[in-house]
Amino acid sequence: MINFRFHLASLIAVFLALALGVVMGATVIQSAIVNGLNNRIDRVETKAENRKRENDQLRAERSRLEGYVGQSGAFAVSDRLTGIPVAVVATRGVDGDVARSQVQLLAQAGAVAPGILWVEPSWALKNGDADKMARALGETSRNDKALRDAAWKALAARIAVGGQTVSGVVSGSAGDPLAALVAAGFLKFEPVGEQGPAFDLSTFPGPGARVLLVGGMGSDVDATDLVKVAARALAGARVPTVAAEAFVTKKNGPDRGAIVAGVLDDETLSAAVSTVDDAELAQGRVTDTLALSDLGRGVVGHYGYGAGAKSIVPQWSRP
Numbered sequence: 001m002i003n004f005r006f007h008l009a010s011l012i013a014v015f016l017a018l019a020l021g022v023v024m025g026a027t028v029i030q031s032a033i034v035n036g037l038n039n040r041i042d043r044v045e046t047k048a049e050n051r052k053r054e055n056d057q058l059r060a061e062r063s064r065l066e067g068y069v070g071q072s073g074a075f076a077v078s079d080r081l082t083g084i085p086v087a088v089v090a091t092r093g094v095d096g097d098v099a100r101s102q103v104q105l106l107a108q109a110g111a112v113a114p115g116i117l118w119v120e121p122s123w124a125l126k127n128g129d130a131d132k133m134a135r136a137l138g139e140t141s142r143n144d145k146a147l148r149d150a151a152w153k154a155l156a157a158r159i160a161v162g163g164q165t166v167s168g169v170v171s172g173s174a175g176d177p178l179a180a181l182v183a184a185g186f187l188k189f190e191p192v193g194e195q196g197p198a199f200d201l202s203t204f205p206g207p208g209a210r211v212l213l214v215g216g217m218g219s220d221v222d223a224t225d226l227v228k229v230a231a232r233a234l235a236g237a238r239v240p241t242v243a244a245e246a247f248v249t250k251k252n253g254p255d256r257g258a259i260v261a262g263v264l265d266d267e268t269l270s271a272a273v274s275t276v277d278d279a280e281l282a283q284g285r286v287t288d289t290l291a292l293s294d295l296g297r298g299v300v301g302h303y304g305y306g307a308g309a310k311s312i313v314p315q316w317s318r319p
Contacts, residue, residue, distance in 0.1 A: 066281065066282050066283075073105055073108075073282060073285065073286045073289075074105065074108040074109075076286050076290070077105060077108060077109035077286060077289040077290060077293070078108070078109065078110075078319070079109070079110055079319040080109045080110065080289060080290060080292075080293035080319050081106060081109040081110050081111035081210075081289065081292060081293055082109075082110030082111075082319075083110060083111075083112065084110070084111050084112065084208065084209075084210060084292075084296070085111070085112040085113075085162070085205040085206030085207070085208060085209035085210070086106050086111040086112065086113040086205065086209065086210050086211070086212060086292060087113075087117060087159055087204070087205035087209050087210075087211045087212070088102060088103055088106070088113060088115070088116050088117065088211075088212045088214065089116075089117045089119065089211060089212070089213050089214070089230070090116055090117070090118055090119065090213075090214040090215075090216070091118075091119045091214070091215050091216055091219045091221055091223050091226060092118055092119065092120060092121055092218075092219045092221070093215070093216040093217050093218035093219030093221070093223055094214050094215070094216035094219075094246045095216065095246060095248075095280065098214075098246050098279065098280050098285070099116050099214060099246075100116070100190075100192050101282075101285060102212070102214070102279065102285045102288060102289075103115060103116060103192040103193060104192065104193050105285050105286065105288075105289055106212070106289055106292075107193050107194070107195060109289050109293070111289075111292075112195065112205070112206055113192075113193075113195065114191055114192065114193075114195040114196050114198060114199040114204070115189055115190050115191040115192040115193075115195075115196050115199060116189070116190045116192060117187055117188075117189050117204075118187065118188045118189070118190060119186070119187060119219075119221060119226065120185060120186055120187060120188055121219060121221060122185055122186050123148065123151075123186050123221045123226070124221045124222075125144045125147065125148065129186075130142050130143075130144055130147055132184050132185075132186075133147050133148075133151060133181075133184065133186060134147060135184070136177070136180040136181055136183070136184040136186070137150055137151060137154060137177060137180065137181075148226075148229060149229060149233070151177070151181060151186070152229055152230045152232075152233035152234075153233045153236070153237075154177035154181075155177060155178060155181070155230075155233070156230075156233040156234045156236065156237035156239055157177075157237050158176065158177050158178050159205060159209055159211060159234070159237070159239050160237040160238060160239050161207075162203075162205070162206050162207035162208065162209060163202060163203040163204055163205065163206060163207070176201075176202065178201065178204070179201055179202070182201065189201065189204070209239065210239070210240040210241065210242075210292050210295055210296075211234055211239055211240070211241045211242070212241075212242050212244060212288055212292060213227060213230055213231060213234070213241060213242065213243045213244065214244045214245075214246055214279055215227040215243070215244070215245055215246070215259040215260075216245070216246040216247075216248065216259070216280075217248050217250065217253065217254070217259075218248065223259050224258060224259050224261065224262055225262070227243050227245075227259055227260060227262060227263065228262030228263060228266070228269070230243075231243045231262075231263050231269060231273045232266075232269055234273070235269060235272040235273050240292070240295035240296070241272075241273045241274070241295075242273070242274045242275070242276060242288055242291045242292050242295070243260050243263050243273050243274070243275050243276075244260070244275070244276040244277075244279040244284070244288050245257065245258075245259040245260045245275075245276070245277045245278070245279060245304075245306075246279045246280040246284075247259075247277060247278060247279075247280050247306075248280065255306060255307065256277050256278070256304070256305055256306035256307075257277045257304065257305075257306025257307045257308055257309065258306075259277075260275040260276075260277055260302075260306075260308070261307070261308065263275050264302060264307075264308035265308075270300075270302065271300060272300060273300065274291040274292075274294070274295060274300050274301050274302065274303070275302045275303065275304070275308070275309075276288050276291055276303045276304055277303070277304030277305065277306040277308075277309055278303075278304045278305055278306075283312070283313070284304065286313070287303045287304070287312070287313050287314070290313060290314045291303060291314055293319075294314050294317070297317070299314070301314050
């Protein structure tokens with residue numbers, strides 16, 4: 001007959017076997033899981049390293065291509081604007097190096113382009129600046145929009161006549177509205193390159209001038225509205241104009257083309273004013289120059305990579 005000791009020994013053996021099985025099973029399973037996770041980590045690290053290598057190669061290739069475009073740009077624009085006065089007007093939100101590079105390329109194209117006419121943050125008409133602009137223009141209105149519209153109308157008329165003193169450009173004005181706005185701090189001229197020292201505000205920009213209007217994010221002035229209003233005033237004064245955007249990538253920021261969208265969305269304005277949405281790039285600055293040249297042949301185009309652009313560069317033509 002089986003006694004109690006035998007039962008106890010059997011139970012102990014069962015529990016020991018069960019415990020041993022659990023320990024061994026857990027060890028094997030845990031090892032398999034760890035090995036699997038390590039393999040996955042190795043694969044992810046390999047993919048990340050490959051992706052980084054590809055990105056580095058793409059960045060290097062882009063740098064080489066931009067270097068080529070930058071160095072060959074002078075050949076592409078040679079003799080395109082010989083003797084043509086060009087007024088480069090830019091908002092302070094635009095990268096200064098980009099704007100200066102553009103002026104230098106215009107000079108290499110033969111243009112008379114002594115520098116940059118900066119639209120200062122005070123153009124936003126904050127902190128009592130509306131009164132200052134009204135006095136500079138001889139205006140009685142203190143409405144911000146009306147004053148800015150009047151200022152662009154005055155500047156467009158001033159550029160259209162080339163540089164001599166203008167009287168009666170806007171109601172109540174007398175003298176040179178460009179000089180008045182510079183003196184009041186709404187505009188500031190920055191000489192650039194070899195032509196810079198010869199700059200004379202009273203003769204700027206010269207007869208038959210064309211305008212390159214460059215907008216960029218980062219200014220206290222709404223560059224989108226400014227470009228549209230300025231372009232409309234210049235088109236109304238029959239000044240050949242290219243509206244350009246120096247695009248800057250920003251988290252949750254607008255897409256490329258937002259600054260020139262006001263021109264593109266206006267059927268009448270888009271038929272008179274060319275647009276370029278990649279002026280921050282070397283190829284965009286070449287396009288700006290070629291687009292200004294094409295305006296002399298009556299060709300208006302819309303270039304770049306954003307919404308509304310019809311091609312990257314203008315069609316080739318003889319200088």
